[in-house]
Every structure is written in C-alpha cells, then in structure tokens.
Amino acid sequence: xxxxNSRISNRAKSLPFLPSVATLLWVxxxxxxxxxxxxxxxxxxxxxxxxxxxxxxxEQGRRCGDGFDGDMVLxxxxxxxxxxxxxxxxxxxxxxLRLTVANPLGQPLLAVASNGIDYQVLHIPRRTFxxxxxxxxxxxxxxxxxxxxxxxxxRLTGRPIGGGVRIEAVNDDRSGRGVWFSLxxxxxxxxxxxxxxxxxxxxxxxxxxxxxxxxxxxxxxxYADWQPIGPCLQPLQVTVAGLSFWADxxxxxxxxxxxxxxxxxxxxxxxAGYLRQLSP
Numbered sequence: 001x002x003x004x005n006s007r008i009s010n011r012a013k014s015l016p017f018l019p020s021v022a023t024l025l026w027v028x029x030x031x032x033x034x035x036x037x038x039x040x041x042x043x044x045x046x047x048x049x050x051x052x053x054x055x056x057x058x059e060q061g062r063r064c065g066d067g068f069d070g071d072m073v074l075x076x077x078x079x080x081x082x083x084x085x086x087x088x089x090x091x092x093x094x095x096x097l098r099l100t101v102a103n104p105l106g107q108p109l110l111a112v113a114s115n116g117i118d119y120q121v122l123h124i125p126r127r128t129f130x131x132x133x134x135x136x137x138x139x140x141x142x143x144x145x146x147x148x149x150x151x152x153x154x155r156l157t158g159r160p161i162g163g164g165v166r167i168e169a170v171n172d173d174r175s176g177r178g179v180w181f182s183l184x185x186x187x188x189x190x191x192x193x194x195x196x197x198x199x200x201x202x203x204x205x206x207x208x209x210x211x212x213x214x215x216x217x218x219x220x221x222x223y224a225d226w227q228p229i230g231p232c233l234q235p236l237q238v239t240v241a242g243l244s245f246w247a248d249x250x251x252x253x254x255x256x257x258x259x260x261x262x263x264x265x266x267x268x269x270x271x272a273g274y275l276r277q278l279s280p
Contacts, residue, residue, distance in 0.1 A: 038171035038180040061159035064232035067092040070256035093153040096266040120268040129270035132279030144218045158223045158235040230258045
C-alpha cells in the first residue's frame with residue numbers, strides 16, 4: 001500500500017459514514033437574498049484605497065499555500081431530509097478537489113475527484129466508474145454552472161480569488177460588517193463571478209455570494225473557526241446557505257495540513273472489471 005493510501009486508510013478508520021450521493025460534493029445549489037446586503041458605491045477616494053486593501057489581502061492569500069489535505073465532513077440538510085458524508089480530502093488551486101470516503105473499518109467506499117473541468121467517481125460497492133465534464137453535468141441536471149465550475153479552492157479556504165477577476169464596484173455593508181467587492185472576469189466580455197465581503201482592517205474574508213453570468217445569486221458562503229494552518233489563518237467551518245433548494249450545507253475540516261500535490265492526485269482510474277459510465 002502506498003503512503004498516500006495508508007494515510008487515507010488510517011484517517012478513515014475514525015470517520016463516520018452515512019450513505020449519500022457523490023452529487024453532494026458538487027451541488028451546493030442555493031440562491032441569495034432578495035435584497036442585496038450592500039449600500040450605494042463608495043466615493044472615488046475610498047474606492048481607490050479599498051481596491052489597494054483588496055489587492056494586499058489577495059496577495060497575502062497567494063502566499064498561504066496552493067494545496068492542503070485533511071479530514072472533511074459534509075452535512076447537508078433540507079426541510080425533508082439530512083445526510084452526512086465524511087472522508088479524507090485533498091484540494092489544490094484553482095479548483096481541484098478529491099474526497100475518499102471509507103467505512104469504519106477503513107475500507108474505501110467512494111472516491112470523487114475533479115480538476116474543476118471534469119469529474120470522476122469511483123463507486124466501489126457498485127463496482128462502477130463514472131466520469132464526464134462538470135459543464136455537461138450541470139446542463140443535464142439543470143444546475144447553476146457557477147456552483148460546479150469556479151475558484152472553489154479560494155472559496156473553501158476563505159481567500160479572495162487569486163486571479164482571473166477584477167473589481168467592478170465597491171460598496172459598504174448594510175450592517176457595518178465590512179466592504180463588499182463586486183468581482184467580474186478580467187477578460188472581455190466580462191461577466192459577474194461573486195460579491196466578496198472583506199473586513200478591511202486586516203480581518204479577512206467575512207462571506208461571499210456566488211453569482212451567475214446574469215448576476216443571479218446562487219449561494220451565500222460564510223466562515224467560522226479560523227485556525228492557523230501554515231503561515232495563514234484558514235476556516236475550519238464553511239457554510240453554504242440559500243433558498244432555491246431550501247437547503248443548508250455545512251463543511252467541517254479537521255487535521256488540515258499544507259500538502260504538495262500534483263495534477264495526477266486528482267485523477268481516478270477504473271479498476272479492472274468495473275462498469276464504466278462515461279458522459280460527455
């Protein structure tokens with residue numbers, strides 16, 4: 001057994017498992033509030049100052065590390081049902097994620113991996129290997145694309161997006177919690193990506209609202225239990241909440257460590273004898 005597989009097995013022995021669907025790893029599909037939580041744009045002088053503050057915090061985030069691993073518990077709750085899924089995870093900038101779920105004896109049950117473009121699922125009890133593109137998956141299941149494709153490394157580690165965006169507007173928060181930065185893609189034609197709430201006096205990211213290309217709000221992401229991991233603080237609890245699916249998702253991280261990861265760490269292989277279900 002390789003050192004990585006040994007670590008997965010050792011971690012998984014102490015992790016609870018409740019049956020779930022791999023979709024829960026990607027589908028945190030929610031909408032934001034009807035009334036935006038920000039006021040009118042700030043004046044030009046404050047705008048320039050706050051843009052500089054944002055760039056400082058983004059640069060600090062870039063120095064915090066590009067890969068982590070640890071244990072993760074995902075709890076998903078609706079008005080009708082709730083489910084929990086626990087396992088060993090790996091995450092790498094900009095949007096690669098892998099989760100391996102095992103039973104209490106340490107035997108793998110499910111592995112899910114994505115590089116932010118494609119996904120792969122290894123369902124061991126069914127002896128089935130699934131793969132396809134996240135974009136096609138979203139279309140087939142009528143899901144908002146931003147909830148499957150986007151800078152989820154930064155979103156799950158509580159950082160400003162590391163690149164590919166520019167600031168479109170800066171607004172004060174209605175409740176005085178900080179300043180909202182409306183971010184759009186930095187290439188033309190540009191389209192909205194998210195609204196990010198920062199505490200400008202060094203407090204970091206407070207929350208963010210993920211939006212679609214049409215500006216529709218899909219998810220509100222908040223953070224708690226910030227702990228030092230490597231050179232920076234990182235949230236050990238991430239909550240995604242909204243209205244469209246009347247659902248809340250709470251992700252709890254533990255034993256998080258900086259990790260040196262490769263693209264190959266986010267690729268799964270179908271074992272011999274497994275049924276392969278390949279989608280576009």
